[in-house]
Amino acid sequence: MSGSSASLQPPADAVKPVRHPDAPAPGELLGAHYGACFGCGSEQPHGLHLQARAGEGVSITAEFTVQPAHQGAPGLAHGGVLATALDETLGSLNWLLRTIAVTGRLETDFVRPVPVGATLYLEAEVTAVAGRKIYSTATGRLDGPDGPVAVRADALFVEVKVDHFVEHGREAEIKAAMSDPDQTRRARAFEVNP
Numbered sequence: 572m573s574g575s576s577a578s579l580q581p582p583a584d585a586v587k588p589v590r591h592p593d594a595p596a597p598g599e600l601l602g603a604h605y606g607a608c609f610g611c612g613s614e615q616p617h618g619l620h621l622q623a624r625a626g627e628g629v630s631i632t633a634e635f636t637v638q639p640a641h642q643g644a645p646g647l648a649h650g651g652v653l654a655t656a657l658d659e660t661l662g663s664l665n666w667l668l669r670t671i672a673v674t675g676r677l678e679t680d681f682v683r684p685v686p687v688g689a690t691l692y693l694e695a696e697v698t699a700v701a702g703r704k705i706y707s708t709a710t711g712r713l714d715g716p717d718g719p720v721a722v723r724a725d726a727l728f729v730e731v732k733v734d735h736f737v738e739h740g741r742e743a744e745i746k747a748a749m750s751d752p753d754q755t756r757r758a759r760a761f762e763v764n765p
């Protein structure tokens with residue numbers, strides 16, 4: 572069964588997303604936006620280490636290989652981990668818009684079980700923008716980019732100011748991230764110009 576809820580249908584006044592002129596070129600790896608991110612950070616030993624690559628327009632492809640630490644049932648990926656992979660891929664799209672946004676709603680269909688050791692081939696695109704609301708969709712496939720769909724999601728991201736993180740995040744991590752010597756990561760976390 573699938574079909575997203577009414578709150579994930581773009582309103583009549585929604586517009587097509589506009590790729591930012593400084594967005595990474597199609598094919599370029601995005602790299603981690605934050606080393607400690609559970610989705611993409613290299614400093615999280617049990618994280619997903621998801622690698623996202625810019626696509627055409629406002630689209631992304633990404634890959635994530637399921638590790639033993641990601642199990643739910645024996646030998647199978649935990650559904651919440653798969654939702655994380657979708658969330659991270661969808662969240663990466665906002666870098667192509669140069670908009671800071673957080674997930675407001677994420678609706679996920681789990682279509683096929685995903686075994687440990689399998690690589691999930693994800694693709695995501697922004698479908699519409701309405702004011703602060705960014706509508707996007709993603710799929711994750713097995714056995715290659717054209718393989719069978721295992722998971723899919725529709726999402727609504729909501730644009731926020733950088734204050735969202737500064738106000739709500741724990742101070743120690745905020746301070747450390749703000750002094751990250753990696754300029755690109757710092758920009759993605761704190762200096763993105765909407």
Ligand SMILES: CCCCCCCC(=O)SCCNC(=O)CCNC(=O)[C@H](O)C(C)(C)COP(=O)(O)OP(=O)(O)OC[C@H]1O[C@@H](n2cnc3c(N)ncnc32)[C@H](O)[C@@H]1OP(=O)(O)O
Pocket residue numbers: 578579604610658659660661662663666672673674675676702703704727729731
């Ligand atoms: C590169 C980065 C990769 C990152 C990948 C991972 C991304 C994440 O996981 S982010 C972390 C998870 N998300 C969060 O922590 C967000 C927590 N939630 C919040 O902070 C707030 O609820 C927030 C910011 C989403 C919205 O609050 P606020 O700014 O007050 O906006 P608000 O006025 O309520 O909503 C704005 C619009 O969005 C809509 N909206 C907000 N939440 C939802 C929702 N859950 N479902 C449907 N619509 C929603 C509202 O209806 C409103 O629509 P309209 O303008 O038409 O009236």
